[in-house]
Amino acid sequence: MSLPKIFVTRQLPERGLNPLLSHAEIEIWPERQPPAYEILLEKVQQIDGLLCLLTDRIDEQLINTGKSLKVISQMAVGYDNIDIKAATNRKIPVGNTPGVLTDATADLTWALLMCAARRIIESEQYVRAGSWQTWEPTLLLGTDLSGATLGIVGLGRIGEAVARRASGFNLRVIYSSRHRRSKEIEAALGVEYVEFNRLLQESDIITLHTALSKETHHLISYAQFALMKRSAILINTARGAIVDPQALYQTLKSGQIAGAALDVTEPEPIPLDSPLLSLKNLIITPHIGSASYQTRLKMATMAANNLLAGLLNQPLPYCVNPEIYS
Ligand code: NAP
Numbered sequence: 413m414s415l416p417k418i419f420v421t422r423q424l425p426e427r428g429l430n431p432l433l434s435h436a437e438i439e440i441w442p443e444r445q446p447p448a449y450e451i452l453l454e455k456v457q458q459i460d461g462l463l464c465l466l467t468d469r470i471d472e473q474l475i476n477t478g479k480s481l482k483v484i485s486q487m488a489v490g491y492d493n494i495d496i497k498a499a500t501n502r503k504i505p506v507g508n509t510p511g512v513l514t515d516a517t518a519d520l521t522w523a524l525l526m527c528a529a530r531r532i533i534e535s536e537q538y539v540r541a542g543s544w545q546t547w548e549p550t551l552l553l554g555t556d557l558s559g560a561t562l563g564i565v566g567l568g569r570i571g572e573a574v575a576r577r578a579s580g581f582n583l584r585v586i587y588s589s590r591h592r593r594s595k596e597i598e599a600a601l602g603v604e605y606v607e608f609n610r611l612l613q614e615s616d617i618i619t620l621h622t623a624l625s626k627e628t629h630h631l632i633s634y635a636q637f638a639l640m641k642r643s644a645i646l647i648n649t650a651r652g653a654i655v656d657p658q659a660l661y662q663t664l665k666s667g668q669i670a671g672a673a674l675d676v677t678e679p680e681p682i683p684l685d686s687p688l689l690s691l692k693n694l695i696i697t698p699h700i701g702s703a704s705y706q707t708r709l710k711m712a713t714m715a716a717n718n719l720l721a722g723l724l725n726q727p728l729p730y731c732v733n734p735e736i737y738s
Contacts, residue, residue, distance in 0.1 A: 416460035416482075416723045421447055421468050424487065425705070428712020431720050436461065453477055461719045466490060467680075472498035483722020487715035488702075489513060489569075490651060491732055492624040500733045507718025507728040511569060512710040513702035518573035520701045521619055521649045524673035528645045529617065530554040531671075533695050555616065555643060555670070558582040563615030565631070566622030566650065567593060567603070574619055575601045586611055589622075612639040617647065624651035632656065637663040644669040649701050652678035657688060664691050675701050 418432065420440045432438060439455070441447045446467040447455070456462060456478035464470055466488045475481065475498040484499060485507040499506050527533055531554045538544060538552065562578055564571045564587040571587065578585050579602055588608040598605065612618065618640065622628045632646065633656035640646075646669060648655050657678050663669055665687075673695040677688075680699060688694055702711060718728045727737055 417458060418461035418463060418719060418723070419455045419459045420463040421452070421465055424463075424712040424715075425709045428709055429716050431713065431716040435720055436723060449474070456481060461485065461723050463487065463715055463719050464494075466493050468493060470494040470499075475499050475502060475504065478504075482725075483507070483719055483728070485715045485719035485722065485728070487711050490623060492651060496733050500736055503736045505722050505728045505734075505736055506732045507715065507722065507730050508732050509711040509714040509718075510730055512714055513707050514569045514573045516704045516707040517570050517649055517701035518577055520675060520697070520703075521570070521574050521621075521647060522577050524649065524675060524695060524697065525617060525619065525645070525647050526557075527695055528647065528671045528673040529557055534692060555645070557617075560584070560616035561586060561614055563587070563606075563611040563618045564603070565589075565608070565611065565618065565620045566628075567601075568621055568623070570649070571619075571621035572601060574621065575603050578602070586614065609639055612636055613641075615644060616641065617645045619647040620650045620654050622650055622654060624653055628654050630654070630656040630659075633659045634662070637668055640669050642668060642670065646672040647674075648672070649675040652676040652680055657686070660694075661687050661691070664688075664693050671695075673697075675699055 415437045418436045418438050420438060422441055429438060449469055452468060452474060456474055460480055461483045462481060463485045470484060470493060472495045475495060481504055483505055486494060487509055489508050489510045491506060491508050494506055496506055531552050535552050559582060561584045564575055567587045567589040575585050585603045586606045587603045588606060588611045592605045631654050637659055660672060664672060671693040675697045676699050677696060682688065682696060702708060718730055721728045
């Protein structure tokens with residue numbers, strides 16, 4: 413009997429695909445750039461399983477073109493690039509990789525937070541530019557974390573991990589989310605629930621950790637920036653489109669808030685002629701939240717295990733549309 417065919421849309425960390433080796437005929441897209449949509453459309457007609465990334469548009473047309481497609485496995489926790497409804501309509505399970513990237517992404521959030529608060533990137537550039545003449549009382553002043561208020565928007569896995577890391581910094585931590593957590597969880601995490609607008613008004617640092625959806629698209633735009641303190645810093649390691657880039661540019665340019673740090677942008681990659689890149693009070697990293705050797709291997713292995721389960725007609729260990737099984 414011939415093995416099921418799968419298409420993997422990029423080269424993954426070595427060993428990540430091990431669980432699939434004896435179970436499937438594997439084609440791996442060899443290029444550095446993701447396959448074009450037209451190529452995906454062609455490939456999907458010949459496969460039983462698709463292992464994809466957040467850079468692939470998996471829309472209704474693509475899903476319906478894959479007549480033999482049995483499973484879609486995404487190597488990411490977010491799945492805003494996949495039309496889940498279309499997959500569910502066809503009873504195709506969609507897998508993701510929650511949990512294994514939580515700590516890495518929370519670590520990066522804190523790295524960006526501290527870089528923005530203490531102007532680390534500007535300082536480093538200042539030294540390399542030969543501008544360091546002497547110790548100066550008012551050179552490159554940032555903001556203290558001790559005593560400040562950290563506002564977490566979206567207290568999911570990563571939001572919680574960010575909150576846990578705050579405990580050593582003597583911060584007040586407030587959060588808003590769709591659902592308020594129990595008093596026990598709030599106490600254990602040392603967080604206080606507030607309404608979204610109040611969080612925007614009271615926070616010195618605001619960090620975004622919601623999933624991207626219709627409700628959270630441009631959740632932060634002109635009206636929300638207008639509520640923030642002039643000294644506020646915004647961190648986004650969730651998804652670029654949660655922040656309106658035009659509003660962010662106007663706000664940072666006019667000094668209406670102090671600074672921002674983004675690991676994700678709208679669009680990605682950010683175009684080199686984007687006015688955002690001209691701003692000194694903005695730090696941007698290229699979507700590296702989960703980019704550690706250990707985490708990426710765990711994500712690849714988890715995605716491979718999800719795919720394998722789908723090929724074997726077993727429930728996916730991590731499935732975003734489990735309703736297909738009922
Ligand atoms: P998660 O556990 O599902 O948490 C997402 C949280 O967002 C949920 O707790 C949910 O709150 C909240 N939320 C959803 N819609 C909301 C809304 N309209 N208003 C307020 N809160 C809302 O997911 P996670 O594992 O923490 O990951 C969060 C996101 O981070 C992912 O979706 C992904 O896009 C992004 N991410 C980025 C990187 C990176 O490389 N930069 C890496 C990993 C993940 P409730 O629980 O209250 O409903």
